[in-house]
Amino acid sequence: MAGKNKGGRCRMSSFSADVVIWFLLAAGIVFAGVGIMGLLIFPDTRSRMFTAFRATAISLGAVCLAVLMYGYTLFTESGDSVYLGLIFRTLFLAFILFAGMGAMYGIIRERTGRGIAEGRGRVQEEDLKNGEEAN
Amino acid sequence: MIDTWLLSAGILGLLALGMLLRAARTPSPDDRSVAAVVAVALASMAALTLSIAWNAIIVTDLFIFLDICCLGIAIWQAKTRGAGAA
Numbered sequence: 001m002a003g004k005n006k007g008g009r010c011r012m013s014s015f016s017a018d019v020v021i022w023f024l025l026a027a028g029i030v031f032a033g034v035g036i037m038g039l040l041i042f043p044d045t046r047s048r049m050f051t052a053f054r055a056t057a058i059s060l061g062a063v064c065l066a067v068l069m070y071g072y073t074l075f076t077e078s079g080d081s082v083y084l085g086l087i088f089r090t091l092f093l094a095f096i097l098f099a100g101m102g103a104m105y106g107i108i109r110e111r112t113g114r115g116i117a118e119g120r121g122r123v124q125e126e127d128l129k130n131g132e133e134a135n
Numbered sequence: 136m137i138d139t140w141l142l143s144a145g146i147l148g149l150l151a152l153g154m155l156l157r158a159a160r161t162p163s164p165d166d167r168s169v170a171a172v173v174a175v176a177l178a179s180m181a182a183l184t185l186s187i188a189w190n191a192i193i194v195t196d197l198f199i200f201l202d203i204c205c206l207g208i209a210i211w212q213a214k215t216r217g218a219g220a221a
Binding site (some may be wrong): 022039 | 146166
């Protein structure tokens with residue numbers, strides 16, 4: 001697995017860690033693609049948002065786990081504090097992104113839910129009106 | 136041999152670019168917000184993997200700052216638009 005120290009020499013993590021990191025990176029890329037496909041193919045904003053945010057959150061989790069695994073493996077092998085810094089930065093970045101995505105998810109879900117409730121209300125009023133006219 | 140981190144960064148960067156184009160072209164403001172936030176998340180993942188490939192952790196620092204700015208603006212815009220609509 002690539003990654004260079006300050007001297008420019010490639011550092012390798014252990015083979016088992018490499019396999020897990022490859023798997024996590026592949027999963028992250030696949031779920032990012034799923035998120036984009038969801039945004040392109042679904043018919044309404046609510047379903048597009050559900051798919052895009054959930055698939056992207058899984059992708060983000062997988063990529064962050066891969067980076068954390070890489071940082072932890074090399075930190076335990078070398079004891080270099082650069083990898084500890086990488087771990088903290090990754091955790092902070094993941095926190096910011098999850099918080100931002102969660103906030104946006106809540107805002108748009110509330111707005112689209114309000115639109116659906118208003119639509120249902122209009123349909124019920126029309127049904128009542130039609131029923132009264134029929135009677 | 137292809138660097139796994141660099142390859143991942145390239146693919147995630149391309150996906151982020153595609154999502155940015157989607158955000159620019161879509162007419163619905165809600166869809167634009169969703170696409171923008173997903174583009175920011177994908178670009179951050181690309182930057183994270185790129186920082187490992189290049190051994191330049193400053194890329195991650197830069198994107199943490201950019202994320203805070205972009206997500207803050209996106210959430211503020213979505214909230215003010217919602218208040219205007221209500």
